[in-house]
Amino acid sequence: MGLLDKIAELFGRAPAPQAAAATGEQKKPARQVYGGPEIEPPEWAASLPKAKLMEACTEQAVCRFKPHIELKRIMSTRRQFDGNLETEYDGIAGGCGALKTFGLTVAKRDGQLTPYRYFDLNHIYGCCCSNFKRCIFYEMASGEAQDLQSRQRRI
Numbered sequence: 342m343g344l345l346d347k348i349a350e351l352f353g354r355a356p357a358p359q360a361a362a363a364t365g366e367q368k369k370p371a372r373q374v375y376g377g378p379e380i381e382p383p384e385w386a387a388s389l390p391k392a393k394l395m396e397a398c399t400e401q402a403v404c405r406f407k408p409h410i411e412l413k414r415i416m417s418t419r420r421q422f423d424g425n426l427e428t429e430y431d432g433i434a435g436g437c438g439a440l441k442t443f444g445l446t447v448a449k450r451d452g453q454l455t456p457y458r459y460f461d462l463n464h465i466y467g468c469c470c471s472n473f474k475r476c477i478f479y480e481m482a483s484g485e486a487q488d489l490q491s492r493q494r495r496i
Contacts, residue, residue: 373415374430375440375447375457377464383471395433398465404473406482408435413459434459435469439478447477 389397395410402408413434417427436459445456460468460478468476 372429372448372453373455373458374413374434375444375460375464377461377467380463380467382466386466391433398433398435398462398470401470402465403471404437404469404476404479406437406439406479408437408460408465408469410435410465415459430459430461433462433465435465436460437469437478439476439482443478443481446481 383401385401386394386397391412395412398410399408410433413430413432414428415430415434417429419427421427440457440460444458448454448456464476468479473479
């Protein structure tokens with residue numbers, strides 16, 4: 342409310358209606374880390390510290406797209422009340438060639454705007470180190486490779 346509105350209100354004129362606050366649905370934050378289903382760590386990883394866990398996961402990986410596993414702290418673009426950036430993910434994360442190629446496709450399927458750049462420790466346990474055929478990125482990469490081979494056979 343401005344000064345002129347206050348003066349007009351003194352003389353009996355109704356104040357101008359205020360703009361309503363936006364109450365629509367807020368935009369979802371862009372996630373960079375693909376989260377796997379919550380699973381129990383395998384027995385080889387149950388009591389390892391984080392530093393050795395990264396090396397052990399790399400050694401136990403059975404997928405042909407060998408993951409690069411590291412300790413990551415990913416900051417969001419949103420700010421907290423004190424002005425600092427929010428932490429989006431803090432922990433062990435990995436990436437591979439299949440993720441880099443099909444991260445955007447899977448992210449769009451999940452309703453995200455930006456591609457996935459990493460996957461979390463649960464995905465590493467469940468897909469990279471045990472059953473790599475359950476990995477959505479592996480499925481897409483192997484499907485594209487099969488399509489390419491079938492096209493080459495036709496030629």
